[in-house]
Amino acid sequence: QKEVEQNSGPLSVPEGAIASLNCTYSDRGSQSFFWYRQYSGKSPELIMFIYSNGDKEDGRFTAQLNKASQYVSLLIRDSQPSDSATYLCAVNPDKLIFGTGTRLQVFP
Amino acid sequence: GAVVSQHPSWVICKSGTSVKIECRSLDFQATTMFWYRQFPKQSLMLMATSNEGSKATYEQGVEKDKFLINHASLTLSTLTVTSAHPEDSSFYICSARDLSSGTQETQYFGPGTRLLVL
Numbered sequence: 001q002k003e004v005e006q007n008s009g010p011l012s013v014p015e016g017a018i019a020s021l022n023c024t025y026s027d028r029g030s031q032s033f034f035w036y037r038q039y040s041g042k043s044p045e046l047i048m049f050i051y052s053n054g055d056k057e058d059g060r061f062t063a064q065l066n067k068a069s070q071y072v073s074l075l076i077r078d079s080q081p082s083d084s085a086t087y088l089c090a091v092n093p094d095k096l097i098f099g100t101g102t103r104l105q106v107f108p
Numbered sequence: 109g110a111v112v113s114q115h116p117s118w119v120i121c122k123s124g125t126s127v128k129i130e131c132r133s134l135d136f137q138a139t140t141m142f143w144y145r146q147f148p149k150q151s152l153m154l155m156a157t158s159n160e161g162s163k164a165t166y167e168q169g170v171e172k173d174k175f176l177i178n179h180a181s182l183t184l185s186t187l188t189v190t191s192a193h194p195e196d197s198s199f200y201i202c203s204a205r206d207l208s209s210g211t212q213e214t215q216y217f218g219p220g221t222r223l224l225v226l
Contacts (some may be wrong), residue, residue: 019146034214034215035219042219042220043199043201043217043218043219044152045202045217046214046216049214077147088151093155095154096142096154096215098151099151100151
């Protein structure tokens with residue numbers, strides 16, 4: 001079982017819709033969780049981090065964490081074509097471990 | 109925000125040569141930097157953790173004699189790919205922790221260095 005799992009996608013959503021990106025992890029000792037966005041050919045950029053169960057909102061982005069289910073998600077409201085990228089989930093039990101990423105496509 | 113730079117952004121070299129990549133934290137001090145490698149359509153794989161003033165910690169399967177890491181100052185870490193071969197062609201990305209940010213585990217990534225070994 002992979003340590004951090006994500007659906008590779010592509011996830012296609014229309015402009016203005018909500019995009020929902022999901023991630024599961026295997027190490028119950030994980031304490032911190034990160035979402036990075038990576039455009040093609042570029043390095044990852046941090047979108048959000050979350051440490052506690054529940055929701056954390058930052059602008060159009062909401063991260064959701066459920067440690068009991070070992071599940072973390074990212075919601076993007078009012079999706080824009082510029083949001084089209086690969087979204088990487090990263091989990092930190094003792095070092096940052098990345099999922100393979102979900103490719104999001106937002107079409108006009 | 110925390111800014112990390114890398115140089116060069118692109119390298120093309122002949123097989124057997126050595127390539128040095130620099131990673132700098134521009135507006136903060138980083139006692140710990142990380143080196144990742146990413147092959148096409150794959151995720152980032154941690155190669156090593158670079159600690160200022162001490163030896164780097166390498167991940168399993170990464171040859172420390174092939175990938176030399178030096179972290180001589182709080183703002184600079186270097187990765188040298190020695191005797192590079194075509195299979196070393198990849199996207200090398202460094203990251204650094206900004207301990208002053210209040211979220212000590214948060215890593216900020218450099219723009220990456222694309223290495224092509226002919």
